[in-house]
Every structure is written in C-alpha cells, then in structure tokens.
Amino acid sequence: MISRWQFFLLTINYILGTTFFVLISRLVKQGGQDTWLMPLWAGSFGILCALFWMVLFRWHPGKSLPQIALAVCGRPLGTAMSMLFFFYFSVLAGWVLRNLSDFMNATIMPETPKSVFHISFLLVACYTVALGVESVARLNQLVTPFLFFPFWFVLLLAAVNWDWNRFQPVLASEIWRNMLEAHFFLGFPYMETFAMTMFLPLVKQDGNRAFVLGIATATLSLSMTLFMIIGLLGVDRASRLTYPIYIVVQEVAIGEMIVNIHSVISVVLLILIFIKLLVLVYGAYESLRHVFRPKRQWPHFLALTLLLSGIAASIYENPIQNGEWNEKYTFAFDSFFVLFLPFLLLAASWLRRKFNRRNHWNKRSAN
Amino acid sequence: MVRRQTATAFFILVFLSMLLAACWDKTELNELALVSMIGVDSDPESGVKTVYFQVVNPLSSSSAKGPPNSDQAPVYTYEIKGKSYGEMNSTIYKVLPRRLFIAHYKAIIVSERAAKQGVREIVNFIEMQPNGRASVPLLISDGPLSPFMHTLTPLERVPSDALDSRLRQLTRHSLLTGKQIMVNNVIERMENGETIVLPLVTSQAENVPADSGETAANINAKQNNFTIGGGAVLQDYRMVGRLNDKELIWYHLLNGEKGRQALRFLIDGKRTSLEWKLVRLERTVHWQQGQPVVRIHLSLKLSSALSSEYVPETRRKIIQLEDQVNRIMTDELNAFQEKMKTKGWDLLRIEKLLQRSRLPGQQHSATTAKNAKVVISVTTKLSQVGMNTPY
Numbered sequence: 001m002i003s004r005w006q007f008f009l010l011t012i013n014y015i016l017g018t019t020f021f022v023l024i025s026r027l028v029k030q031g032g033q034d035t036w037l038m039p040l041w042a043g044s045f046g047i048l049c050a051l052f053w054m055v056l057f058r059w060h061p062g063k064s065l066p067q068i069a070l071a072v073c074g075r076p077l078g079t080a081m082s083m084l085f086f087f088y089f090s091v092l093a094g095w096v097l098r099n100l101s102d103f104m105n106a107t108i109m110p111e112t113p114k115s116v117f118h119i120s121f122l123l124v125a126c127y128t129v130a131l132g133v134e135s136v137a138r139l140n141q142l143v144t145p146f147l148f149f150p151f152w153f154v155l156l157l158a159a160v161n162w163d164w165n166r167f168q169p170v171l172a173s174e175i176w177r178n179m180l181e182a183h184f185f186l187g188f189p190y191m192e193t194f195a196m197t198m199f200l201p202l203v204k205q206d207g208n209r210a211f212v213l214g215i216a217t218a219t220l221s222l223s224m225t226l227f228m229i230i231g232l233l234g235v236d237r238a239s240r241l242t243y244p245i246y247i248v249v250q251e252v253a254i255g256e257m258i259v260n261i262h263s264v265i266s267v268v269l270l271i272l273i274f275i276k277l278l279v280l281v282y283g284a285y286e287s288l289r290h291v292f293r294p295k296r297q298w299p300h301f302l303a304l305t306l307l308l309s310g311i312a313a314s315i316y317e318n319p320i321q322n323g324e325w326n327e328k329y330t331f332a333f334d335s336f337f338v339l340f341l342p343f344l345l346l347a348a349s350w351l352r353r354k355f356n357r358r359n360h361w362n363k364r365s366a367n
Numbered sequence: 368m369v370r371r372q373t374a375t376a377f378f379i380l381v382f383l384s385m386l387l388a389a390c391w392d393k394t395e396l397n398e399l400a401l402v403s404m405i406g407v408d409s410d411p412e413s414g415v416k417t418v419y420f421q422v423v424n425p426l427s428s429s430s431a432k433g434p435p436n437s438d439q440a441p442v443y444t445y446e447i448k449g450k451s452y453g454e455m456n457s458t459i460y461k462v463l464p465r466r467l468f469i470a471h472y473k474a475i476i477v478s479e480r481a482a483k484q485g486v487r488e489i490v491n492f493i494e495m496q497p498n499g500r501a502s503v504p505l506l507i508s509d510g511p512l513s514p515f516m517h518t519l520t521p522l523e524r525v526p527s528d529a530l531d532s533r534l535r536q537l538t539r540h541s542l543l544t545g546k547q548i549m550v551n552n553v554i555e556r557m558e559n560g561e562t563i564v565l566p567l568v569t570s571q572a573e574n575v576p577a578d579s580g581e582t583a584a585n586i587n588a589k590q591n592n593f594t595i596g597g598g599a600v601l602q603d604y605r606m607v608g609r610l611n612d613k614e615l616i617w618y619h620l621l622n623g624e625k626g627r628q629a630l631r632f633l634i635d636g637k638r639t640s641l642e643w644k645l646v647r648l649e650r651t652v653h654w655q656q657g658q659p660v661v662r663i664h665l666s667l668k669l670s671s672a673l674s675s676e677y678v679p680e681t682r683r684k685i686i687q688l689e690d691q692v693n694r695i696m697t698d699e700l701n702a703f704q705e706k707m708k709t710k711g712w713d714l715l716r717i718e719k720l721l722q723r724s725r726l727p728g729q730q731h732s733a734t735t736a737k738n739a740k741v742v743i744s745v746t747t748k749l750s751q752v753g754m755n756t757p758y
Binding site for chain 2: 106107169234237240241243247250251253
C-alpha cells in the first residue's frame with residue numbers, strides 16, 4: 001500500500017515525464033505566445049477522464065483493472081481485455097524508452113547504441129517493480145526533491161534572458177481554435193494517466209483526490225514551464241528547436257567558467273522519464289500477473305524486458321514519424337483504450353448488477 | 368553456501384558494470400581540438416565556403432603551472448574549404464589531428480562578403496548542432512576575414528577571450544555595442560522582421576609575425592591587433608549597410624541600451640565632454656487623422672565627471688547646460704531617425720510598435736509604418752559632478 005502523498009507525487013512526475021521531451025516545441029508551434037494556456041484546457045479534460053475512471057473503480061472497490069475485467073466479463077473475455085491493457089501499457093513503455101534514447105543520442109551521447117539505454121533502463125525498472133508497489137512509490141518520493149529544485153533552479157538561472165516582449169501581442173494567436181487542433185495534447189500526456197489507475201486501489205484510504213490534485217499540479221507545472229520557455233526563447237526559436245528546455249539551459253552562462261550546466265537538465269529529464277517507465281512497466285507486469293498468477297516472477301520480467309526493448313527499437317523510425325503519429329492518431333488510439341474499454345467495463349458491470357438484482361428478486365419470489 | 372552467494376553477488380556486480388554505458392564514447396581532453404572562435408567566409412562567385420577554426424593550444428596555456436611557453440602560439444587557426452558547412456565536419460580531418468569540439472567556442476565572425484550574401488545558412492547550421500551554442504556573439508569582419516583570423520591579441524592570450532571581454536567592456540562603458548548581438552538574438556529578431564546592427568571588427572595587422580613571442584615582445588598594442596568599431600546593418604539575415612560610431616551611439620540609445628557614453632557638446636562656445644546614461648525610454652503611439660505619430664521620450668542622467676573643460680557653477684547655469692544638451696541631442700536623434708528612414712531601415716522598431724498598439728478600426732500596413740511620424744524628445748538631469756571648479 002502507498003500513501004496519498006506518494007501517489008500524488010507519482011502522478012505529477014508521470015505526466016511531466018516525456019512531455020518535456022517531446023511536446024514542448026510542437027505545442028509552441030500550435031499556440032504561439034499564448035501556449036501556456038493550452039495545458040490548462042487539456043488538464044481539465046484530463047481531470048474529467050480521471051473522474052470517469054474513478055466511477056469504475058468506485059463500483060469495484062479494492063479491485064485492480066485486470067481484476068475488474070475478469071470479474072465483470074468472465075475468464076475468457078476478461079483475459080482478452082486485460083491483454084489489451086497490457087498491450088497498451090507495453091506500447092506506451094516502448095514509446096517512452098525510444099523517446100529517451102532519441103534524446104540521449106541527439107544531445108550528449110551520439111554514439112551509444114539505442115538498445116543500451118533501453119535495456120539498462122528496463123533492467124532497473126523491472127528490478128524496482130519486482131520489489132512491489134511500495135518501492136516504486138518510495139523511489140519516486142525520494143527523487144522528487146532532486147528533480148524539482150534543480151529544474152526550477154536552472155530555469156531561474158536562465159531568467160537573465162527573459163523578455164516580456166516575447167508574449168506580445170497577448171491572446172492574439174486564436175488560441176481557442178489552436179487548442180482544438182492540438183487534440184493530441186489531450187491524449188498525450190493526459191489520457192495516458194490511465195496507467196496511474198493501476199495504483200489507485202493500492203492507495204491507503206482513498207487516492208481519488210490525490211489523483212485529481214496530481215493532474216492539476218502537473219498541469220500548472222507544465223503551464224509554468226511553457227511560460228518560461230516562451231519568455232526565455234521566444235516563439236520562433238522554441239517552435240523550431242527539438243529540445244527547447246535543453247537549449248534554454250544550454251545558453252545559461254554563470255560568469256566565464258560555468259557555461260555548460262545543461263547536464264543538470266538532462267539528468268532531471270532522464271529521471272522523470274524513468275519514473276514514467278516505472279509506472280508503465282508496473283502496469284504491464286501487473287496486468288499479466290493478475291491474469292496468469294505466475295509462481296515465479298523472473299520469467300515474466302525477462303520476457304517483458306525483451307518485448308519492451310523490441311518495441312522501443314522498432315516503434316518508429318525517426319522523431320519526425322513520431323511527431324506525425326502524435327498529431328494524427330494519438331487521440332484516437334488513446335481513446336480506444338482509456339475511454340472505450342473502461343466504458344465497456346462500466347456498461348458490463350451495470351448490466352451485471354441489474355441482472356443479478358433481478359435474479360435475486362426472482363429467486364425470492366420463487367421461494 | 369556463503370561462498371556461493373558471494374560468488375553470485377560478485378558475478379552480478381561485474382555484469383552490472385557493463386551497464387555503465389556513460390563512458391562508452393568518451394574522449395580524453397587531449398584528444399579534443401577545443402575551438403575558441405569560428406570564422407566563416409563565402410566566395411560569392413564560386414560559392415566556395417571557408418571556415419576558420421581557432422583551436423586552443425593547450426601547451427601554451429597561461430593557467431598551467433610554470434612559465435608560459437611563449438614560443439608557442441596560444442591558438443592555431445585551421446582553415447577548411449568546401450561547398451557546405453555540414454560537409455566540412457568531415458573534411459576538416461584532412462588537416463586536424465584531433466576531434467573537433469565546438470561546445471565552448473566564444474565568438475563567431477562572418478566576413479563582410481558572406482554577410483552580404485546572408486547569414487541564414489550559418490545560423491541554421493549552428494542551431495542544428497546539439498553541441499553548438501547559439502549564445503555567442505556574431506560579428507562581421509570589415510574587409511577580408513583571413514588576416515583577422517591570423518591576428519594574435521596582446522594582454523589576452525586567446526583572441527576570442529580578447530574579443531569577448533572587449534565586447535563586455537564596450538557594452539558597459541559605451542553605447543558602441545549593444546547586448547543583443549548573440550546568434551540567438553539575431554535569429555529571434557530576424558524572424559520578427561526587425562532590422563538589427565551587429566558590431567564590425569577590423570584587423571590592424573599589417574605584417575603578421577610568425578610566432579606569438581614576437582607579438583608579445585611588441586609594445587605597440589595597436590599594431591597586429593584588431594579593433595571593434597562601426598556596425599553592420601542586417602535585414603532578413605543579410606547585411607545591407609553600415610553605421611558609423613556616432614550613428615551606433617544613437618541607435619543603441621534609441622533601443623534602450625543602458626551603457627554609459629561620453630560625448631563632446633558645444634556649450635557656451637566651449638567643447639565639453641559629458642558622460643550620460645539612459646534612465647528611461649518611453650515610446651507611445653497616437654493617431655492623428657488616420658496617421659500614426661510615434662513619440663519617443665528619453666530621460667538621461669548626465670555626469671560632468673569627465674568634463675575638464677567646463678563645469679557649471681550655479682543652478683541657473685546647470686539648467687542652461689541641460690537645456691542645451693537636450694536641444695543638441697534632440698536634433699541629432701531626429702536627424703539620425705530621418706536618415707535611417709530615407710535608407711528604409713526600421714532601426715527603431717517602429718513597425719513592431721505600431722503592430723502592437725493597433726487601435727480598433729485602424730488598418731495596419733507596411734505603408735502606415737513608413738508614413739509614421741516620429742517625434743523624439745530628450746530631457747537630461749545633471750546628477751553627478753566630478754570636480755566643482757576646474758583649475
């Protein structure tokens with residue numbers, strides 16, 4: 001069992017994870033100088049999604065997602081549905097890994113083979129997940145201060161390059177229309193928070209409020225980061241650079257000696273991404289475990305490592321492809337797994353409940 | 368049993384050490400060619416580009432213990448030609464025995480003829496490389512680039528240090544250079560459609576000595592040195608003209624740079640050097656009969672600390688002096704603005720200002736910006752006095 005505070009921190013770091021890597025420049029391209037408003041809108045949608053999932057979990061207290069699927073749909077159908085969730089978490093995990101190795105290859109380690117990053121991250125992630133949910137939550141709790149303070153500290157150091165003119169003209173970029181066009185932002189990262197529901201039944205007392213607050217805090221954090229990126233880099237540069245946050249920090253110079261402090265930001269981003277990976281590996285492994293109830297853990301973990309590193313190596317060919325997929329299909333892809341399937345589960349449990357009640361009533365009248 | 372566990376633990380530890388991929392592509396410091404300054408030239412006729420890399424010579428480092436090795440040059444300039452900048456990343460190794468490392472370079476200089484063709488390609492190339500920082504000053508060389516790249520500077524051993532620190536001194540103690548001359552500023556302001564001014568550097572080298580020892584032994588700092596002076600005007604990534612020192616001062620003043628600047632004024636028939644500093648710059652737009660009127664008001668702080676010729680002694684005299692300075696500067700600034708307008712350079716960023724302060728119902732177009740009337744006014748306050756009564 002984990003505490004509400006741990007769950008809250010985990011939610012935040014999960015959402016920020018790859019968003020900082022992949023999405024910033026794309027968002028700025030869409031929203032121009034008013035981009036910082038976009039997370040607020042997408043975040044409220046994320047909270048709506050979370051509320052929807054909570055209804056499902058409230059109907060089945062204490063049960064995890066695959067357990068609900070098994071209980072509601074029966075063994076064969078429930079297994080199939082759990083496997084769909086497993087597939088979803090695995091694909092996301094593969095994606096995250098690939099984003100990570102892309103970043104590493106493009107910035108600090110251009111010659112390291114991608115699979116080295118994939119496998120080393122996976123081994124550590126599997127080890128953590130094998131020790132149970134507490135170790136995942138505790139690890140995250142432990143590293144959060146080391147992410148939060150350095151991140152904002154280096155961004156504040158960069159604030160010497162601040163220019164308010166970069167925000168002008170305010171609210172002139174047709175932000176509302178742009179937000180609707182950027183529907184991929186709803187899918188990634190907000191609809192992906194579905195993986196966090198794997199932890200929901202494991203939170204002491206009730207994790208619902210922590211979940212919603214976590215999404216809200218991450219949203220504010222994203223909005224503030226975008227605000228700083230625009231104030232520091234300007235729309236033109238931020239929308240063209242691949243990793244704007246990295247560049248912001250790269251251009252900080254403290255005196256004459258310290259000119260390269262961007263490794264700080266790299267480490268922060270790497271750890272954030274690792275946490276996202278942890279949650280997804282946890283989700284994938286738990287979906288397997290609840291269905292197949294293995295006696296030994298390690299064969300599953302080994303298979304998972306092989307599968308995920310395979311997915312990561314082949315999921316897309318280059319970041320351009322990734323961006324195009326994001327723009328066109330993310331929303332639909334995510335909707336199937338996080339809106340349609342839970343909706344099916346909800347509908348099925350409603351039917352079952354109704355059916356049971358009638359059965360009960362019939363039995364009674366027969367007596 | 369215990370031994371087996373130890374063996375397993377040991378084995379796992381050894382296995383885990385393979386995961387330490389961080390050093391997989393490590394390079395020793397003495398395998399790197401640390402670039403301190405980059406020069407870019409491009410021949411407009413043949414399209415052949417030349418890049419100069421000034422590589423720091425670690426053996427002559429002044430920070431190393433012991434006496435500096437004065438018979439070695441502090442930097443070596445490598446020159447490479449090619450059709451594209453990307454290609455040169457490979458062909459440089461025809462002459463360079465170490466890995467090119469450009470993450471710490473301090474300045475980039477573009478030759479005048481390359482700047483006239485456009486610096487867009489150059490800044491794009493810098494931005495694309497993950498280890499090439501865009502926060503370094505971009506300068507234009509007055510005349511050919513080659514002598515400049517082969518000039519050693521006195522006092523600072525590495526020419527890029529000399530350049531970097533001189534630019535810093537100039538922004539602080541004069542208005543001859545502004546702060547917005549980094550590659551990233553250039554990109555941002557060019558994308559905004561602004562006209563900007565970058566510093567020009569001129570090489571004074573007549574006969575370049577073969578080694579740094581000869582330079583070090585020469586007392587005349589002006590010989591075999593380079594100077595920063597004048598400004599290159601850039602529009603849409605292309606150099607379109609130049610400003611002289613006086614025009615540079617007015618340009619930077621009207622763009623809100625806060626450096627100090629001393630200038631000679633004719634007060635009461637006497638030439639007097641007064642130092643001044645910008646306190647406030649206000650820019651407002653009014654509309655008169657569908658025509659925009661831009662008012663630029665400058666508040667300056669005067670100091671007579673450098674004026675050995677004339678110091679006002681009474682309050683009335685001070686007011687007189689301030690009035691005269693106001694009038695002279697207003698005239699000069701208006702004349703500067705008129706001159707730039709006839710050249711078609713929007714150096715005061717009037718168009719951006721008009722775009723931003725568009726009133727409802729007012730149509731904005733490039734012509735309204737051209738027709739905009741600009742009124743500049745100056746008020747000064749004498750706030751610092753060096754010596755009350757000169758001898």
